[in-house]
Amino acid sequence: xxxxxxxxxxxxxxxxxxxxxxxxxxxxKAAETRFRLMGVAAISVGLLALVFLLTSVLGxxxxxxxxxxxxxxxxxxxxxxxxxxxxxxxxMKKVTTIGYGKVIQKALEAELANRGIDTxxxxxxxVMGLMSKEAAADLRNMVLADPSLLGQTxxxxxxxxxRVDGFFKGRVTMESAKLDSNISPEQLQxxxxxxxxxxxxxxxxxxxxxxxxxxxxxxxxAGLGVAILGxxxxxxxxxxxxxxxxxxxxxxxxxxxPKNKWTDLxxxxxxNLAAVPSIVYGILALALFINFMGLPQSxxxxxxxxxxLMTLPTIIIATRxxxxxxxxxxxxxxxxxxxxxxxxxxxxxxxxxxxGILTGTILGLARALGESAPLLLIGMVAFVKDFPAAPxxxxxxxxxxxxxxxxxxxxxxxxAFVERASGAIIVLLVFLxxxxxVAIVLRRRFERRW
Amino acid sequence: MNDMRIADRKVSTETAKMTARGVxxxxxxxxxxxxxxxxxxxxxxxxxxxxxxxxxSTFLRCLNRMNDTVASARVLGEIKLDGENIYDKRVDxxxxxxxxxxxxxxPNPFPKSIYENVAYGPxxxxxxxxxxxxxxxxxxxxxxxxxxxxxxxxxxxxxxxxSGGQQQRLCIARAVATSPEVLLMDEPCSALDPIATAQVxxxxxxxxxxxxxxxxxxxxxxxxxxxxxTAFFHLGHLVEYGETGQIFTNxxxxxxxxxxxxxxx
Numbered sequence: 001x002x003x004x005x006x007x008x009x010x011x012x013x014x015x016x017x018x019x020x021x022x023x024x025x026x027x028x029k030a031a032e033t034r035f036r037l038m039g040v041a042a043i044s045v046g047l048l049a050l051v052f053l054l055t056s057v058l059g060x061x062x063x064x065x066x067x068x069x070x071x072x073x074x075x076x077x078x079x080x081x082x083x084x085x086x087x088x089x090x091x092m093k094k095v096t097t098i099g100y101g102k103v104i105q106k107a108l109e110a111e112l113a114n115r116g117i118d119t120x121x122x123x124x125x126x127v128m129g130l131m132s133k134e135a136a137a138d139l140r141n142m143v144l145a146d147p148s149l150l151g152q153t154x155x156x157x158x159x160x161x162x163r164v165d166g167f168f169k170g171r172v173t174m175e176s177a178k179l180d181s182n183i184s185p186e187q188l189q190x191x192x193x194x195x196x197x198x199x200x201x202x203x204x205x206x207x208x209x210x211x212x213x214x215x216x217x218x219x220x221x222a223g224l225g226v227a228i229l230g231x232x233x234x235x236x237x238x239x240x241x242x243x244x245x246x247x248x249x250x251x252x253x254x255x256x257x258p259k260n261k262w263t264d265l266x267x268x269x270x271x272n273l274a275a276v277p278s279i280v281y282g283i284l285a286l287a288l289f290i291n292f293m294g295l296p297q298s299x300x301x302x303x304x305x306x307x308x309l310m311t312l313p314t315i316i317i318a319t320r321x322x323x324x325x326x327x328x329x330x331x332x333x334x335x336x337x338x339x340x341x342x343x344x345x346x347x348x349x350x351x352x353x354x355x356g357i358l359t360g361t362i363l364g365l366a367r368a369l370g371e372s373a374p375l376l377l378i379g380m381v382a383f384v385k386d387f388p389a390a391p392x393x394x395x396x397x398x399x400x401x402x403x404x405x406x407x408x409x410x411x412x413x414x415x416a417f418v419e420r421a422s423g424a425i426i427v428l429l430v431f432l433x434x435x436x437x438v439a440i441v442l443r444r445r446f447e448r449r450w
Numbered sequence: 451m452n453d454m455r456i457a458d459r460k461v462s463t464e465t466a467k468m469t470a471r472g473v474x475x476x477x478x479x480x481x482x483x484x485x486x487x488x489x490x491x492x493x494x495x496x497x498x499x500x501x502x503x504x505x506x507s508t509f510l511r512c513l514n515r516m517n518d519t520v521a522s523a524r525v526l527g528e529i530k531l532d533g534e535n536i537y538d539k540r541v542d543x544x545x546x547x548x549x550x551x552x553x554x555x556x557p558n559p560f561p562k563s564i565y566e567n568v569a570y571g572p573x574x575x576x577x578x579x580x581x582x583x584x585x586x587x588x589x590x591x592x593x594x595x596x597x598x599x600x601x602x603x604x605x606x607x608x609x610x611x612x613s614g615g616q617q618q619r620l621c622i623a624r625a626v627a628t629s630p631e632v633l634l635m636d637e638p639c640s641a642l643d644p645i646a647t648a649q650v651x652x653x654x655x656x657x658x659x660x661x662x663x664x665x666x667x668x669x670x671x672x673x674x675x676x677x678x679x680t681a682f683f684h685l686g687h688l689v690e691y692g693e694t695g696q697i698f699t700n701x702x703x704x705x706x707x708x709x710x711x712x713x714x715x
Contacts, residue, residue, distance in 0.1 A: 259521055329558035335519060337571035337628055338548035348560055
């Protein structure tokens with residue numbers, strides 16, 4: 001009828017042949033190609049940045065897992081270390097680290113003389129300066145823990161001072177040592193001679209993962225132990241609190257709550273909470289948990305609670321999305337055979353939503369693990385030397401966290417701490433990768449077809 | 451009535467199993483169903499026909515209160531099952547749905563094993579005392595749904611792995627397993643091919659001996675084939691309700707005649 005006229009002639013702009021592209025087609029094709037190229041360029045830039053980050057972090061950080069160690073035989077002289085000869089710990093404790101330092105110095109000098117290494121170029125104190133200041137305390141702890149060592153000759157491993165360590169890792173050179181008040185080129189020459197003699201070597205250092213933080217003066221003994229433990233405690237708290245609360249909240253809001261302006265308001269607010277800067281949560285935690293409720297500062301319980309608050313919106317949003325994605329036909333099927341609302345949710349909807357919920361939870365946890373800003377405000381940035389006890393008491397004792405430890409170490413002046421900060425970042429990245437891997441595995445595991 | 455053996459149940463085709471009087475349904479402001487009176491008889495297949503949006507599915511979902519899940523839906527009037535008003539405040543829809551089962555348009559087996567699909571209803575209603583009894587119920591339900599021979603060797607296989615027709619029969623077995631008294635079917639064959647449709651229709655006829663069956667269908671041939679009574683809905687009104695043969699051969703209302711002869715709908 002009316003559309004018959006359309007067939008009268010070919011439409012305008014139709015090219016004569018399929019083999020030749022007209023201007024319009026060429027323009028469209030060019031636009032597509034441009035977009036494609038921009039995409040490739042953007043990804044390349046991103047990959048380059050990633051490579052740069054990884055080389056920088058890995059290049060700087062791997063050194064933290066290796067540490068230079070001095071290994072010398074020491075005769076633990078009874079006459080010096082336990083004058084009374086009673087092996088009474090109270091009496092033995094009266095010998096301070098200064099006393100042990102002298103024993104080590106004597107042993108070191110003897111060993112150097114024995115190996116024919118000339119130390120005449122430096123003062124006796126500077127020879128001792130090749131070793132970590134921690135060495136005397138280590139030896140003292142060793143003896144107090146096992147007094148039967150007294151009188152024996154033991155092989156004692158002590159960390160070299162961070163400058164010597166840096167020399168063998170290439171961070172410190174003869175030139176830089178000339179300008180350095182902490183080390184001299186002469187000392188480094190002795191260190192080199194000791195290395196050649198096999199007294200000094202650079203070894204794998206588990207201590208980086210197990211030891212606690214140390215002061216500015218002895219970076220060689222700084223480790224992540226307290227930070228890893230603190231982060232682990234907080235993650236346990238976050239998981240235990242945020243998963244059940246978050247999932248229950250989502251189920252209520254998504255499946256049970258009436259849909260009205262109040263639930264709309266709550267929904268909007270939850271979405272907004274996910275975008276609130278984390279430092280704001282820190283202020284909230286400071287005011288609520290510490291000032292009002294009187295919980296201890298620097299404690300994993302407070303850190304865990306604030307990170308729970310931060311993670312909850314993420315988990316709720318992910319869980320609600322996962323619940324929404326479950327086809328309504330499954331709910332109908334369950335209700336149709338006479339299941340109650342709760343039964344239909346817990347028997348059918350929740351299992352189907354599980355992959356999404358777990359992925360959301362683990363991503364939320366990963367974000368919480370890497371979060372440092374709120375922890376600064378609740379005092380977890382403190383210098384913590386003592387390990388927190390096992391839970392539950394440990395949750396109330398001071399600890400630090402991995403990202404805060406990174407922040408702390410980057411603030412210190414000694415370049416040895418740059419290496420350790422990078423090392424800590426590697427540890428953090430490994431944990432994050434592991435958590436993401438777990439998320440993928442769980443997702444695969446729970447994924448079902450319907 | 452607590453006896454699981456459905457076959458022993460006596461049904462009379464003369465009594466009204468469910469009676470609806472003056473049923474009105476509103477979705478928010480929309481008056482979807484206007485003043486519907488229907489008697490669902492025992493041992494009978496009742497077909498609801500009518501053009502899309504006429505309210506036949508809405509009415510079906512009123513019969514086991516599935517409309518409760520729609521927040522904006524409001525149901526007025528009275529629907530009785532064996533003389534008890536199902537919209538009474540004291541009625542728990544859960545026990546109602548165990549007695550008035552439902553099969554949906556699209557096969558929707560649970561993403562679980564075939565066995566679990568069928569066993570779910572009896573299990574949540576506590577209809578069996580032990581595993582042996584449950585096994586028996588599952589076997590009987592699958593036989594009743596004419597699926598047993600096809601799946602008896604793979605009861606642990608996922609229900610979602612079956613073909614479309616098998617899935618729909620599995621859903622029927624699942625609905626039958628709670629031994630309902632009325633079985634509601636919402637266009638059960640619309641997603642099936644002709645062969646599966648024929649199987650399900652045959653099944654519906656057999657199910658009639660134990661249940662009242664109510665089926666919503668778009669296909670008038672199907673209504674004519676399987677039902678004894680037919681209700682024609684149009685624009686939210688129940689236009690005509692009577693013997694299937696009479697509706698199709700001698701409709702009283704001109705609208706019914708227009709619809710079955712293909713002039714409206």
